Amino acid sequence: MKIKSKSSHLLALTSAALSMPAFSAAQPVETEISVRTSLYKEENVPADNIIFGDDVRYDIDIHQFSLLTPVGEKWSLGFNAARESMSGASPWGTVADADGAATLIMSGATISESRKEFSLSTQRYFNKSSLGIEVSRSKENDYEADAIVLSTEWDSDNKLSTLTLGMSYSKDKITPTDAILFGRVLEKEKTSQSYSLGWTQILDKTSVLQSGIRVTKHSGYLTDPYKLRDARPDERLEWSVNFRYRKFIESTNAALHTNYRYYEDSYKVRSHTVETAWYQNIAGNFQLAPNLRYYSQRKASFYLPIDDYTLPLTTNQSSDYRLSTFGAFTVGLKAIYNQPTWAVSFSVENYKSRGKYSLTNAETEHPALLSFSLASIGFDFRF
């Protein structure tokens, strides 16, 4: 008797086995608590690029807490809290220097504020699907945001594919500080709605491909009220597609992660992101993961390197570096130590953006392009 080729048998048996009820318990079976502290530090702006204001940019301390716990057999409950403390200066605008090049007007380094965010979520697990809802609130002294997210997940009969659908709505309110002193708007609102569709496919024993699309629409006041001259369309439609591929390589006991994302919006901003990471298992419970990310962006249609005070206030324009043409490289390293009931992870990341890193010709580089370092340490507990 001749029997067909090898691991196709194992795959067929395993996928049939996984569709049996005992293996459908995807809900968390234990309570998980994570705490994480991160330090984010932006590099100072070169003093030559500033005509007015401070060169010290943002430092942010971030503290995060999350808890996920099962409730009965069919439900789980999650709680997240985060607190960020920021201090430093931010760009207010650009003017031309004696040579006609863009030079920065920065705020004073006295900005010091904090942001708090809470979210509460619950998920109901069914035999082959789950349904989740999350509400969140974020608050700064000049900004408030409330959001609601609905999500659902469907497993195929053979458990080799999963379909995910997500929908979110948020309402943000901005009340700029020193509004009267600087002639800023007093109070403005914006709303965002987002729809996502994802597909995860287990390709074989060691590889999985995830893909997804997302469409987001922002409406309302999308202008930056702190900029000296900034006017943006009151609607922004964004869409993106992404692919993530994970491959476990048995011979080296490591996993390769590669991601690609394409993004485009109605401001005519376009970007590509590629990322790759190598998760190397060392000695059973220690993992080391270097990663590299490249980002390239094309500017918004109304981006101006130098604020134009001759244009009417209603004409769209912005000198925000985030809307300029630039590219960025991120290198990072993560170390994870795993124990059955706890894990500790430590990561560092360095980000550098430049006009010439973009795939599109930047013509002029924005003087306030960002470079930052991020270090974080986190603990996870399961019980």
Place this chain on the structure above:
Amino acid sequence: MELFIFPFKSMGCPCELRIYAGQKHQAQLAAKACMDEATRFEQKYSRYLDSSAATEINRSAGIKPVEIDAETYAILKYAGVCYEQSNGLFDISSGVLRHVWHTQRSELPSEDEILRHLNLVGWEKVELSDQNIFLPISGMELDFGGIVKEYAADAIAALARTMSIRHGLVNLGGDISIIGPQVNNRPWPIGIVHPTIADTAISVIHLANGALATSGGYERYVEIAGKRYSHLINPQTGWPVESLLSVSVVAEQAVVAGSVSSIALLQGEQLGLNWLSTIGLKYLAIDADLHCNGAVGRDSFSSGSPVAHE
């Protein structure tokens, strides 16, 4: 944390739970739920119990379709995949051939007797939908034993995990599903029973996760004219298979380990070893000369280990 051991009997086999827990009552509570689950499987799928779902299906052969629930459908669908993947060797409708090769036999059966029974065998004849199953010929029988014991080990391990047991194992008559490693992340040592020397391990396998199942043809046999015929019967020829003495397989799920080891045995020694070497799982196959083949550990036996036997 302390190790609590609960021996019990289910599905005609000695069984055992090993559970690490902070307090005794936590271990007892989990063990009670696990043993109840084992009893539930036994009462639902035993051929010997009049009230079981399996008996109702068999009793209705040739008469009428029987309504089935989602769990039974999932198990039957899995049985169908085993049948396909083994080219018909693993067939849960082959149990009637036991009546031909019963242990009281003193002479070989006639070809006619074998053929008559073979007519009652064949998964392809079974009519299965997600609501009903129908065995079209009176006398046909399904035997869930070859799947349910292993599947129950997985289901009980999953149940223990939902009760916050992180470290432990489920052993249903040698089919073992790991709940989680021992405390300090140590793997569990699992003895593979010697095919010919009772209560002795021929090898020890260390498992931190996943499952192990063992199938063997050495324990039950009929001796006719000085020759031993094993209880492993090829459902296509109706004749016993001369094969490996025992096959143990390590897989993520006990149910997969069990079907891989059964399919290996049913193919006979050489084809069985070929199948095992290409399947992509760790295994230990013991041949008629008591040679161990395969990739899993050959450590010496350490006493006190749970012992896997068929």
